[in-house]
Amino acid sequence: MRADITERKLAEEALRLSEERFRLLLDGVKDFAIYMLDPQGRVLSWNAGATRIKGYSSEEIIGENFSRFYTSEAQASGKPEQELQHAVSNGRFEEQALRVRKDGTTFWAYIVITPMYDESGVLRGFSKVARDITERRQAEEVVKETREALESQTLMLRSVLDSMAEGLVAVDENGKFVIWNPVAKKILGLGATDLPAQEWTGHYGLYIADMVTPFPVDQVPWVRALRGQASSTQMFVRNPELEEGHWIEVTAGPLRDKQGVVCGGVAAFRDITQRRADEGEIRKLNNELEERVIQRTAQLEAANKELEAFTYSVSHDLRAPLRHIAGFSKMLGETCGSALPEEGLHYLGRIQDGTRRMGTLVDDLLNLARIGRHELRLQVTGLDSVVKDVIADLAPDLEGRKIELKIGKLPYVEGDPALLKVVFQNLLSNAVKYTRPRATAMIDVSVDQIAGEQVVSVRDNGVGFSMKYADKLFGVFQRLHRAEDFEGTGVGLATVQRIVQKHGGRIWAEAELDKGATFYLTLGSTKPANASKAMAMSGETG
Structure with missing residues (x-):
């Protein structure tokens, strides 16, 4: 009996040593949580790896149900019990899922649950092995997102290449084509x-x-791109698939890596056959148009010269008979006036008035013709002095009238002083004439900046005119008012326009019936109003 006791003690010691070695082995595994559960899921053992991963000490967790390692949603759905049942039914349960630490944080775990049976086949519990795979899962998610992004970008690039209206090809550093979109093949x-x-x-x-x-092979854009050169060229393409051939325009350039080293080339090209045909047709039409313009310009110049010569000749030739009519009608009145009846004197007066008006008209036509033939004598001219001279000449017309005349600081211009005086003589005399019905006439001459350009304006509060007749304003013999109301020949504004255009400028008007009118004009190059240097150049003094 003593031998039996000794054997039993030796067996117990051996078992204790074996369990101790097994415990030390499990505690030495730090990366895995290894523990045992009873059939109801209560923790029976707990290694150091489990403490590190889940945060519980063995004293805290042994005897507690393992369901506390699951999220509240998993617990509510009965997942812990389902996993144990699955392990029993299938001999093993395995998954990757979220688990909960003691501090309430979650982590991804790889879990294996295995049922344990005794020699008689009775379920004694479960072994459970868990490993924290959070970092691996995060890495996998990053790889997955990167792969999805790359696939999305690849799909987008393919979609772009397929939908482009241009051909696009790319080659690597070895001259191998790596991109060739459908349009390139077409x-x-x-x-x-x-x-x-x-x-x-x-x-x-x-x-x-x-x-x-x-x-030339060395000038092909793809080849030049591999040499690091950007290029753009046109070439003709003809091969068995394109028997008629067509023209293409190619733009190519090198591809470089982060260090700036050429690692390939890319080229975009388009079919420009129709564009070249259209350009050729446009060039032909332009040449024909230029020729027609040259011919038409020559014809117009000749016609204008003939018209100016005719106008000058007719106007000049009319002077002699007009002088005769004026002279003889005057002699008739002086010598026979007392013998003429009242009606005869009336007729004689009308002849003399008509002769005077005809003489004025002839003079205006001669002036208009002279302007067309007049060679510009350009010099820097102050418009202030020009306007002052005109106002002095108009002094007789201003007598006995209440006129508020406002002259702003006007600029210097490069122009012909004599012709510029004619411009303001016409504009200011018109302003004086058409403000006669006003108790107080207001005439304003000023300069403004309009769209970056200096514009001189002459404004009055006269009778104005309707803008629907503005297109007739600068025509020869065009008058917008009755001769009985306002005298004139209808040549003055035509003369003004011709002078302004001769200076490279333009003139236009804005008006409202019975509310006055404003005439605007530009005269090419203008200089600041305080240009003392310009005054010195023109020889003007204050």
């Missing part, structure tokens, strides 16, 4: 080739402008 008639760059010209049928000479 334009060139052929797809990507594995032939060396020296054979691209012949393979695709590339020619220079004469459509006969093969395009």
Whole structure:
């Protein structure tokens, strides 16, 4: 019996040593939580790895149900019990899922649950092994997101390449085509080739402008791109797939890596056959148009010269008979006036008035013709002095009238002083004339900046006119008021327009019936009003 006791003690010691070695083995595994559960899921053992991963000490957790390692949603759905049942039914349960630490934080765990049976096949519990795979899951998510983003970008790039109206091709540093979109195949008639760059010209049928000479291999845009050169050129393409051939425009450039080293090339090209045909037709039409313009300009110049000569000749030739009529009618009145009846004197007066008006008209026509033939004598001229001279000349017309005359600081211009005086004589005399019905006439001469340009204006509060007749304003013999109301020949504004245009400027008017009118004009190059240097150049003094 003593021997039996000794054997039993030895067996118990051996079992204790075995359990101690097993416990030390499990505690030495720090990366895995290894523990045992009873059939109801209560914790029976707990290694150091479990403490590190889940945060519980063995004293805190042994005897507690393992369901506390699950999220509240998993607990509510009965997942802990389902996993144990699955392990029993299938001999093993395995998954990757979220688990909860003691501090309430969650982590991703790889879990294996295995049922344990005794020698008689009775379920004694479960072994459970768990490993924290949070970092791995995060890495996998990053890889997944990167892959999805790359796939999305690849799909987008393919969609862009397929929807482009231009052909697009790219080659790597070895001259191998890596991109060749559908439009490139359509334009060139052929797809990507594995032939060396020296054979691209012949393979695709590339020619220079004469459509006969093969395009030089070293000048092919793709080849130049591999040498680090950007280029743009036109070439003719003809091959068995494009028997009639067509013109293409190619723009190519090198591809470089982060260090700036050439790692390939890319080229975009389009079919410009129709564009070249249209450009040729446009050039032909432009040439024809230029020729017609030259011819028409010559015809107009000749016609204008003839018209000016005719106007001058007629006006000049009318002077003699007008002088005769004026002279003889005056002599008739002086010598026979007392013998003429009242009606005869009335007729004689009308003859003399008509002669005077005709003389004025002839003078205006002569002035208009002279302006067309007058050669500009340009010099820097102050408009202030020009306007003051005109006002002095108009002094007799201003007598006995209440006129508020306001003259702003006017600029210097490069122009013909004599002709510029004619401009303001007409504009200011018109302002004086058409303000006669006003008790107080207001005439304003000023300069403004309009759209970056100095514009001189002459404004009055006279009778004005309707803007629907503005297109007739500057025509010869065009009058917008009755001769009985306002005297004039209808030549003055035509003269003004011709002078302004001769100076490279323009003139226009704005008005409202019975509310006055404003005439605007530009005179080419203008200078600041305080340009003392300009005064010195023109020889003007204060």
